[in-house]
Amino acid sequence: MKEIHVNVFNHINDNRVTPLDTTWENIVAPLTSPHEIFKDKLDSKLFNSVRYKTIDEVIDNGNYCGIDSYTGRIFVRRRKENIIESHLLVLDYDGGVTLDHTLDRFIHRKPEGYSEFYNARSTTPSNW
Secondary structure, three states: OOOEEEEEEOOOOOOEOOEEEEOHHHHHHHHHOOOOOOOOHHHOOEEEOEEEOOHHHOOOOOOOEEEOOOOOOEEEEOOHHHEEEEOOOOOOOOOOOOHHHHHHHHOOOOOOOOOOOHHHOOOOHHHO
């Protein structure tokens, strides 16, 4: 099975890209098994399925890379300008709505697309 590219961030302000290639099964397992529920989403870890540029691909002007204060190593920052492609469509629903209710609302609609990364869109449509 093709690997899916993900990044895990320790908190909302963590902007250090730490890439991980994994399988769909490894993504689904923690989401479908018992796990900690946070009252405030700002207290939880985050993930995205975005492939970011490597250090060598980033043109840095001080905003697109960071330097680890402990190791001195340079890292790519989580910024829309560093995005190359997205690997998953993630639907987030809140407020006590069940998955069945959500699916029922959207099952009869035609597929549509939206990207928060519109302004950073690549000139190669296959990436978007």
